[in-house]
Amino acid sequence: MWAPFISLLATGEGTKLNEDYIKWLTGLGGARLDRCCGWTPIRDLDDKALVAAVRVFEDARKFQGLLGRAVQQLVVNWENTMGVRAPQKTWMGALLLKMNKVWPRFRVHIHSGISWTGAPLLRQETRFSLSRQFQEDLSVGKWQVRQSDLLNSRPRESQHDFFLFHLIQVLGSNRLRGKISLNEQIQASETLESPIFPKLPTVNTESFRVLLRTLAGLEDYARVNSHAPTRRQIHPKLHNSTWDRSCLYCFYNHQQHFVDSEWHSFFECPLIQNPRREFILLTRLESIFENGSSVENLALLIARVREDQRLLNALARFALQVREHREKWFWQLSSEAMKQSLARKLENLMYFCL
Numbered sequence: 503m504w505a506p507f508i509s510l511l512a513t514g515e516g517t518k519l520n521e522d523y524i525k526w527l528t529g530l531g532g533a534r535l536d537r538c539c540g541w542t543p544i545r546d547l548d549d550k551a552l553v554a555a556v557r558v559f560e561d562a563r564k565f566q567g568l569l570g571r572a573v574q575q576l577v578v579n580w581e582n583t584m585g586v587r588a589p590q591k592t593w594m595g596a597l598l599l600k601m602n603k604v605w606p607r608f609r610v611h612i613h614s615g616i617s618w619t620g621a622p623l624l625r626q627e628t629r630f631s632l633s634r635q636f637q638e639d640l641s642v643g644k645w646q647v648r649q650s651d652l653l654n655s656r657p658r659e660s661q662h663d664f665f666l667f668h669l670i671q672v673l674g675s676n677r678l679r680g681k682i683s684l685n686e687q688i689q690a691s692e693t694l695e696s697p698i699f700p701k702l703p704t705v706n707t708e709s710f711r712v713l714l715r716t717l718a719g720l721e722d723y724a725r726v727n728s729h730a731p732t733r734r735q736i737h738p739k740l741h742n743s744t745w746d747r748s749c750l751y752c753f754y755n756h757q758q759h760f761v762d763s764e765w766h767s768f769f770e771c772p773l774i775q776n777p778r779r780e781f782i783l784l785t786r787l788e789s790i791f792e793n794g795s796s797v798e799n800l801a802l803l804i805a806r807v808r809e810d811q812r813l814l815n816a817l818a819r820f821a822l823q824v825r826e827h828r829e830k831w832f833w834q835l836s837s838e839a840m841k842q843s844l845a846r847k848l849e850n851l852m853y854f855c856l
């Protein structure tokens with residue numbers, strides 16, 4: 503009976519395993535665990551363990567017998583520890599502590615068989631099952647808390663979550679957008695219930711991971727990392743440059759300043775011209791691309807493709823091509839000749855600015 507969620511009580515052990523598992527699945531290594539939630543319907547191991555424990559109540563009520571008697575005993579053990587020693591050290595106490603965060607008034611009764619109160623009306627979508635309903639409410643609750651925290655923190659352009667902040671606004675209600683523009687406090691219940699991508703795409707895993715990393719702000723873009731640490735070591739002049747957040751391709755080839763961002767790459771950088779043309783030909787989404795490069799436009803693109811398997815597959819492949827083109831360009835830029843040429847261009851610019 504303890505087995506399904508014993509890892510939750512161990513100091514860190516279970517949770518660390520879960521963290522590695524989720525980061526590996528989503529490709530969001532390097533991010534905090536709460537930043538991995540909400541992108542896809544993937545459920546984490548800790549939640550699955552908790553849901554398995556909740557299912558024990560359902561099975562005990564249905565099959566009664568030995569399982570029913572065991573649950574009755576566990577409830578009695580918990581009741582007997584009240585006021586005597588830490589009730590959360592009992593199975594029932596540990597479970598209720600977690601469950602009550604989702605359903606604050608949930609209680610189990612044992613006087614005439616197993617029954618419970620404080621659970622919401624079970625919905626058809628969750629097949630009228632207590633554990634499925636709990637699973638649904640648990641993951642939606644976590645995602646909504648994550649969103650309200652993010653929306654209330656109003657991230658700046660140099661922060662990872664800047665794009666997600668705009669995406670939630672585009673996907674949210676008019677009321678939500680109104681409150682954000684008035685700088686009002688956002689409640690968790692006012693945010694999205696469904697994940698960003700309600701169904702997993704059928705494209706290869708690596709492409710989808712790169713797309714998720716790009717949207718989560720974890721790919722290598724200077725808007726966040728100012729070309730540190732690798733490119734600053736290769737091109738030391740970037741240290742002193744006011745253009746240290748610039749797209750180096752546009753700077754090197756056209757002496758133009760664009761902040762090196764995901765939306766600049768996806769919508770306008772000439773480095774990505776060929777994959778972009780292919781993507782537009784394949785998806786017929788030119789209307790979105792005609793509006794130019796902005797964080798809002800990238801959010802609109804995601805809103806358009808998120809529930810369409812074919813378009814989402816194409817976008818994930820495009821995201822992988824964007825990364826490959828950028829990596830190839832940075833590699834070329836690290837050759838001795840181009841390194842010196844970039845240094846000269848940066849030097850001339852600094853001289854010009856003085």
Ligand SMILES: [Zn+2]
Binds near residue numbers: 750772773
């Ligand atoms: Zn560029």
